Amino acid sequence: RTLRAACVCSAIDALLPMKLPMQTRRAPAPEDVAWSNLRVPPARQVILCIFAWLLTAALFLFWGSLVAFVSSLVSISSISSIITQIAPDFPNPIDNMSDAARATLEGWVATLTLTALQAIVLYSGLLTLLSTLGGYVSHTAIGISTLRKLWCFNFLLVLLGSSILGTIFKTIDDILQDGLCILINAVGRAVPSTSSFFLSYVVQDILLFAPMFDLLQLFPLLLLLVQWVFHRCLDKKVNLPAMLQKLHYPYVYSRSAMIINIGLLFACVAPIAVLLVLAWLLLIIPIFYRNLHYILTPPQGAAFDSGGQYWPVAVQQQVIALATAQFVLAAILALNGLFAGALLIALLLAPATLLRYAALERRFKPLARNLPLQRSVSLDAALWADAAATNTLRPERRGGAPMPAELSELLQEAEELYSRADQPPLTECDDTSTTALDSLTSLGADAPANGAWRKLHG
Numbered sequence: 001r002t003l004r005a006a007c008v009c010s011a012i013d014a015l016l017p018m019k020l021p022m023q024t025r026r027a028p029a030p031e032d033v034a035w036s037n038l039r040v041p042p043a044r045q046v047i048l049c050i051f052a053w054l055l056t057a058a059l060f061l062f063w064g065s066l067v068a069f070v071s072s073l074v075s076i077s078s079i080s081s082i083i084t085q086i087a088p089d090f091p092n093p094i095d096n097m098s099d100a101a102r103a104t105l106e107g108w109v110a111t112l113t114l115t116a117l118q119a120i121v122l123y124s125g126l127l128t129l130l131s132t133l134g135g136y137v138s139h140t141a142i143g144i145s146t147l148r149k150l151w152c153f154n155f156l157l158v159l160l161g162s163s164i165l166g167t168i169f170k171t172i173d174d175i176l177q178d179g180l181c182i183l184i185n186a187v188g189r190a191v192p193s194t195s196s197f198f199l200s201y202v203v204q205d206i207l208l209f210a211p212m213f214d215l216l217q218l219f220p221l222l223l224l225l226v227q228w229v230f231h232r233c234l235d236k237k238v239n240l241p242a243m244l245q246k247l248h249y250p251y252v253y254s255r256s257a258m259i260i261n262i263g264l265l266f267a268c269v270a271p272i273a274v275l276l277v278l279a280w281l282l283l284i285i286p287i288f289y290r291n292l293h294y295i296l297t298p299p300q301g302a303a304f305d306s307g308g309q310y311w312p313v314a315v316q317q318q319v320i321a322l323a324t325a326q327f328v329l330a331a332i333l334a335l336n337g338l339f340a341g342a343l344l345i346a347l348l349l350a351p352a353t354l355l356r357y358a359a360l361e362r363r364f365k366p367l368a369r370n371l372p373l374q375r376s377v378s379l380d381a382a383l384w385a386d387a388a389a390t391n392t393l394r395p396e397r398r399g400g401a402p403m404p405a406e407l408s409e410l411l412q413e414a415e416e417l418y419s420r421a422d423q424p425p426l427t428e429c430d431d432t433s434t435t436a437l438d439s440l441t442s443l444g445a446d447a448p449a450n451g452a453w454r455k456l457h458g
Contacts (some may be wrong), residue, residue, distance in 0.1 A: 034132070131146045257314070323354065
């Protein structure tokens with residue numbers, strides 16, 4: 001649970017004379033633990049994981065059919081026929097529209113339909129429930145799994161599948177029959193024709209959803225009205241608006257990534273997409289800054305810090321989107337006979353992008369594997385305070401300062417095993433453990449475990 005215990009566990013291979021088939025990893029923060037998953041028996045957890053995987057796969061495979069079915073129900077022609085059936089004696093306003101007005105309405109109806117499906121199916125909490133059934137031990141791990149699922153739906157199905165390649169079944173059948181050439185041909189020809197749809201999607205977010213739901217907080221505002229009307233029937237401690245003002249990183253990341261990926265994918269086809277995405281960023285960044293600082297709080301509590309564990313996943317997804325945009329540009333150039341440009345992108349630009357990403361991942365990804373140092377210091381301080389309050393502090397055998405009983409027993413057993421080893425494998429010790437303890441001590445934490453650790457290593 002604490003940084004000192006993690007340091008001891010990370011060097012078990014150096015302390016024991018034999019290699020053990022086990023792995024050690026940091027436990028999540030107490031407020032981040034998904035206790036409901038820990039109480040599930042292992043056999044039932046396996047069944048739940050299989051069920052969640054099958055349900056996710058079914059939703060993934062039939063998403064294209066669902067979008068096509070709902071779009072056919074809310075198309076302009078179907079709405080016009082409904083109006084005619086309801087009021088046959090009155091003129092139909094849709095039939096009297098000009099071509100420009102009808103095209104604008106069709107664009108808004110199509111994008112609103114897609115947004116409604118995303119809100120009902122993707123952002124309603126269904127994917128979070130499926131991730132919870134996966135058996136993850138922390139809410140952060142559940143959120144990361146949700147983020148991956150959201151990206152698969154938004155990028156692979158909404159941006160590529162639903163708009164470019166059709167249904168998954170049709171795409172797989174075409175590739176099996178005609179090979180990857182049909183994929184390159186479909187992507188290169190269909191991307192330009194779908195750019196107007198997704199540009200309307202960005203404009204809709206700028207004019208409608210960002211002002212209403214991010215700036216004005218429409219749904220919490222409605223709950224505030226409900227609480228004011230029924231305040232006599234509700235407990236004074238109940239805060240209805242706060243129920244919808246939780247910071248869910250998967251949804252914030254996924255929505256932002258959807259808009260940015262539209263700019264990446266269609267920049268080579270419709271350069272105005274870049275300007276629209278920049279306009280969206282100029283609008284949404286101050287709103288997000290305000291919401292993150294004053295309104296939204298993580299479900300684990302306002303003081304919780306995930307330690308940047310979402311960021312490597314988000315960067316990985318953006319790199320894949322960037323590589324896909326490069327592939328689309330190469331396909332368009334190849335279809336137009338510009339093979340030199342297509343080869344330049346495929347042989348130089350794409351590999352350079354992947355190599356740069358690999359270098360960044362090697363350098364920065366390890367930083368997100370542990371809790372922030374300040375959080376670790378507070379956990380260690382709490383451990384010492386609990387031990388002092390319960391009189392479980394034990395003096396160290398060599399005259400050092402006392403330490404909690406749990407760590408004292410762990411270090412004593414490790415030292416005894418280490419002293420009995422004929423040829424202890426000192427070369428396998430992880431120096432980062434001592435460095436972490438030094439950093440912890442420099443921040444003001446107690447030092448008895450640090451001294452015992454140095455004695456173990458001579």
